[in-house]
Amino acid sequence: MAAVGIIPADFYAGQGNNWSAIAGNLDIKRRITEDILINILLQQAGDQDSRVFLLKGHAGSGKSVTLKRFAWELSQKLNQLVIYVPAEGRLTRDVARELYDLTKQRVTYVFDDAMRRSTDIAAVSKAARTEKLPVTVVMAARTNEWNIGSGELESLVDNEYELRDLNPSEVSELLAKLEEHDCLGHLKDVPDEKRREFFVLTAEYQLLVALHEATMGRPFEDIVLDEFRNVRPEGAKALYLDVCTLHRFDVGLRAGLLSRISGISIERFEKDFFKPLEHLVSTYFDSSSRDYAYRSRHPVIADVIFKNLFETQADRATQIERVISFMNVDYESDSRAFEQMIRGKHLATLFSDRQFADRIFSAAMDSSANLSHVEHQRAVFELNHVAGNLDAALSAIERALSAGSGSQFSILHTKALVLRKKALNASEGLGKDAFRQEARRILERQAKTSHTSHALHSIGQLLIDELREALIKVEDPNSALVDRAVASLSKQLEKVVSDGHSKFPADSHMLTLEASFAQLLEQEPRFITALENAFAHSPGDGLIAVRLAKAQVKAGVPADALSTLAQCIERNPADKRARYEYARQLIRTKQPDNKAVIRHLRASFSEGDTNYAAQFWCARHYFLYDDRSRAKELFQKLEKARVPPAVRNRVQGFARNYSGELESFVGHISRLEDGFCFIQLETIQESVFAHYTQFSGDQWGKLRVGNEVSCYLGFSFRGPVATEVRAN
Numbered sequence: 001m002a003a004v005g006i007i008p009a010d011f012y013a014g015q016g017n018n019w020s021a022i023a024g025n026l027d028i029k030r031r032i033t034e035d036i037l038i039n040i041l042l043q044q045a046g047d048q049d050s051r052v053f054l055l056k057g058h059a060g061s062g063k064s065v066t067l068k069r070f071a072w073e074l075s076q077k078l079n080q081l082v083i084y085v086p087a088e089g090r091l092t093r094d095v096a097r098e099l100y101d102l103t104k105q106r107v108t109y110v111f112d113d114a115m116r117r118s119t120d121i122a123a124v125s126k127a128a129r130t131e132k133l134p135v136t137v138v139m140a141a142r143t144n145e146w147n148i149g150s151g152e153l154e155s156l157v158d159n160e161y162e163l164r165d166l167n168p169s170e171v172s173e174l175l176a177k178l179e180e181h182d183c184l185g186h187l188k189d190v191p192d193e194k195r196r197e198f199f200v201l202t203a204e205y206q207l208l209v210a211l212h213e214a215t216m217g218r219p220f221e222d223i224v225l226d227e228f229r230n231v232r233p234e235g236a237k238a239l240y241l242d243v244c245t246l247h248r249f250d251v252g253l254r255a256g257l258l259s260r261i262s263g264i265s266i267e268r269f270e271k272d273f274f275k276p277l278e279h280l281v282s283t284y285f286d287s288s289s290r291d292y293a294y295r296s297r298h299p300v301i302a303d304v305i306f307k308n309l310f311e312t313q314a315d316r317a318t319q320i321e322r323v324i325s326f327m328n329v330d331y332e333s334d335s336r337a338f339e340q341m342i343r344g345k346h347l348a349t350l351f352s353d354r355q356f357a358d359r360i361f362s363a364a365m366d367s368s369a370n371l372s373h374v375e376h377q378r379a380v381f382e383l384n385h386v387a388g389n390l391d392a393a394l395s396a397i398e399r400a401l402s403a404g405s406g407s408q409f410s411i412l413h414t415k416a417l418v419l420r421k422k423a424l425n426a427s428e429g430l431g432k433d434a435f436r437q438e439a440r441r442i443l444e445r446q447a448k449t450s451h452t453s454h455a456l457h458s459i460g461q462l463l464i465d466e467l468r469e470a471l472i473k474v475e476d477p478n479s480a481l482v483d484r485a486v487a488s489l490s491k492q493l494e495k496v497v498s499d500g501h502s503k504f505p506a507d508s509h510m511l512t513l514e515a516s517f518a519q520l521l522e523q524e525p526r527f528i529t530a531l532e533n534a535f536a537h538s539p540g541d542g543l544i545a546v547r548l549a550k551a552q553v554k555a556g557v558p559a560d561a562l563s564t565l566a567q568c569i570e571r572n573p574a575d576k577r578a579r580y581e582y583a584r585q586l587i588r589t590k591q592p593d594n595k596a597v598i599r600h601l602r603a604s605f606s607e608g609d610t611n612y613a614a615q616f617w618c619a620r621h622y623f624l625y626d627d628r629s630r631a632k633e634l635f636q637k638l639e640k641a642r643v644p645p646a647v648r649n650r651v652q653g654f655a656r657n658y659s660g661e662l663e664s665f666v667g668h669i670s671r672l673e674d675g676f677c678f679i680q681l682e683t684i685q686e687s688v689f690a691h692y693t694q695f696s697g698d699q700w701g702k703l704r705v706g707n708e709v710s711c712y713l714g715f716s717f718r719g720p721v722a723t724e725v726r727a728n
Contacts, residue, residue, distance in 0.1 A: 008181035028173045038675040050128035050135040056143045057163030060208035060300040063140040071110045087113040088286045093127035106134040114139035152451040160645040224304045236276040244302035249340040252293030260326040288332040317356035321363040344380025375400035393418045416442040456500045457509040463493040471524045487534030491543045506647040540571030542578040580604035580614045594625040620653040620715045638717040651714040690722035
């Protein structure tokens with residue numbers, strides 16, 4: 001592995017994509033690196049299973065450097081086989097299979113950009129699980145991109161980590177590194193405490209920005225723009241702008257495309273223009289296009305350059321049109337940049353005057369790009385722009401579908417969203433209902449096969465729209481009919497929410513939908529009356545009973561909620577939803593009947609189903625009040641459940657006393673490792689896990705086996721967890 005030398009100042013300014021900075025220890029070791037290493041080694045011990053780990057963070061937060069440090073530590077210090085796959089690299093399942101056949105050992109694949117290589121990662125991970133290959137995948141992604149478009153990758157992730165602000169020790173180490181390499185800049189004459197204070201305040205969002213501002217003493221944008229203004233000759237500036245136009249999307253500018261855009265040969269660029277840009281632009285070989293490509297020091301810098309140098313909407317539109325007109329989308333890098341530049345939502349926010357977006361779509365149509373994709377993004381633009389035309393959006397959707405390529409699933413989902421908006425804008429009558437029915441048909445078909453919650457969430461939004469309109473009519477003469485409509489819509493919506501929570505636990509879209517439902521309930525007191533009338537007619541209907549009970553709790557009458565659920569269970573003992581909600585309501589009482597809680601929780605799920613919330617609370621209650629061996633069996637199954645890491649690792653269900661306060665437990669350290677320990681709790685005679693982050697101040701570094709501690713006791717899908725640990 002080649003490691004070309006790098007000047008420390010260049011590394012701290014965001015340059016250098018080789019390994020020399022890591023080999024030379026110019027970086028700081030983030031605590032999260034240790035966390036990933038520890039968890040990987042713990043989960044690899046003695047098994048042949050494949051594992052997938054995710055590192056999330058904002059642009060400029062230090063993901064790439066952290067990932068390289070992790071790969072270096074795993075290979076150099078722990079002697080494991082690591083394959084680092086850069087953003088422009090590729091990996092196939094056949095290669096992964098062959099590597100294992102040749103080495104007969106676990107291989108860890110490190111991906112610098114999960115979203116760009118999502119197809120490769122999914123294929124390799126699935127093949128590894130099917131064929132029992134001991135493969136570990138560690139990947140990085142921008143938090144916002146992952147939250148929007150992780151798709152099926154999310155279900156493959158075993159653990160996820162988020163790169164947050166530097167902690168005090170990391171700030172101290174970084175300042176020491178900057179001082180060692182004479183890179184403190186204007187901070188050189190500032191007292192240590194002021195250095196640390198300035199750096200912490202500046203690093204809240206982006207480490208890259210913090211390094212620039214902390215060492216140069218000026219706002220990040222001023223520094224970047226000054227660098228641009230000092231570039232000579234003017235032709236080099238123009239080329240730098242072209243590079244930034246693409247690299248703000250984290251896509252390199254292919255050498256062939258650069259030559260076509262500028263009219264300058266590659267040879268002349270290297271001879272006359274690369275030298276003035278050598279600290280601003282770097283070259284790499286893009287294996288997917290089999291061509292050299294150019295990029296700026298960082299996408300954050302590229303975005304600053306683009307937005308400040310193309311100040312008017314007209315200037316931005318002209319630049320995007322110009323670049324698009326020269327693209328060859330048969331190249332993967334060109335295609336990826338093209339898709340980003342014509343994203344409908346992006347253009348809707350970039351151009352308040354729609355004529356400029358229309359110009360870009362016209363340029364896109366003149367290219368050799370996928371017609372279906374262009375028309376789909378035009379529809380997305382019409383849906384999201386303040387001056388958008390919904391009829392034009394539907395026409396674009398039909399053209400996209402007729403083109404017969406692109407993601408038909410995504411196009412149809414957009415069509416459903418357009419139909420929902422048309423229904424909201426339509427006057428009362430058959431037209432409104434027709435729009436909603438067509439949207440519902442599309443979404444229900446998608447919900448059956450989708451790996452994400454988007455279709456269910458959109459169905460829920462349609463139902464909330466109808467419910468809100470139905471509640472307005474409650475005062476009408478035919479209020480009995482309206483009551484039945486409200487009850488029917490509530491029942492359907494409760495089923496969507498319940499199914500969504502079961503299929504996609506703790507999913508943000510489903511939580512938002514539930515919150516919207518609850519907010520509507522609070523705003524409309526007539527809602528409870530409609531639900532009460534429906535329950536009186538069908539007391540055994542679990543969906544109605546559960547929603548009415550939740551409404552009664554919100555209204556401050558939890559005793560009524562218990563009575564409602566008890567009546568439902570008496571009429572329909574097999575209803576799992578009512579059983580689960582009844583158990584949860586019992587747990588919230590001051591002195592719950594724990595035997596009854598366990599009985600109802602056990603009846604709220606079946607062996608092997610996906611009612612993970614019910615299984616979790618049942619395991620928790622078994623552990624605290626009944627049978628710990630059964631609790632451990634359930635936790636072992638929950639630990640392997642295919643749920644997002646945030647769900648698996650979330651600590652909840654804290655043990656409380658009869659006053660509802662957190663109960664404090666006393667114990668001693670029975671086992672101490674790097675990054676975690678186990679605490680033997682005296683009152684329950686059980687050993688529980690505790691992560692180093694649960695110790696305040698500098699207590700973790702002073703711990704020894706046998707030390708007495710106090711803590712609170714919570715639970716995750718993995719089992720009992722000690723929190724807020726305090727040395728006695």
